[in-house]
Amino acid sequence: MANRRVPYLYTKRGVFYLQKRVPADLQHRYGRPFIRKSLRTKDPKQANRLASSLVDGLEREWLDLRFGISEETPASDLLLLQREQEILLSVACADYCRMKGRACLSPVKLCHNFIGMEDRNYGSEALFR
Numbered sequence: 001m002a003n004r005r006v007p008y009l010y011t012k013r014g015v016f017y018l019q020k021r022v023p024a025d026l027q028h029r030y031g032r033p034f035i036r037k038s039l040r041t042k043d044p045k046q047a048n049r050l051a052s053s054l055v056d057g058l059e060r061e062w063l064d065l066r067f068g069i070s071e072e073t074p075a076s077d078l079l080l081l082q083r084e085q086e087i088l089l090s091v092a093c094a095d096y097c098r099m100k101g102r103a104c105l106s107p108v109k110l111c112h113n114f115i116g117m118e119d120r121n122y123g124s125e126a127l128f129r
Helices: 024-030 044-067 075-084 089-100 107-128
Strands: 009-012 015-021 034-038
Touching: 009 044, 015 044, 024 044
Parallel strands: none
Antiparallel strands: 009 015, 015 034
16 A cells, blocks of 8 residues: 555655544544644655555554454454344334435334335245245
């Protein structure tokens, strides 16, 4: 990734700097909307490599902060956390209808529609599962 063009570079008195906007949901952690850092080089190729590496590190750090999964967390805990986050089909349908701007069906009609769709898509095999 060191060869890709980094759009976050600018020069000041011939020295390259990195400036990257902090995502809005993480600005409270940094206390400012931008991260600015001198790369302490005047060489464009070296600045590009350094900036690319720093941006990759920032992106990884932001993902870790957003999802809050540390390396010490056992995988079994992640499976348990996922199970707690399951949602009801009626809630998913309501969200879908809201996003599509359609009137929502009642949960009973919704279940009948999904069962009917499953029967049409898979034939009588769906009845024996």
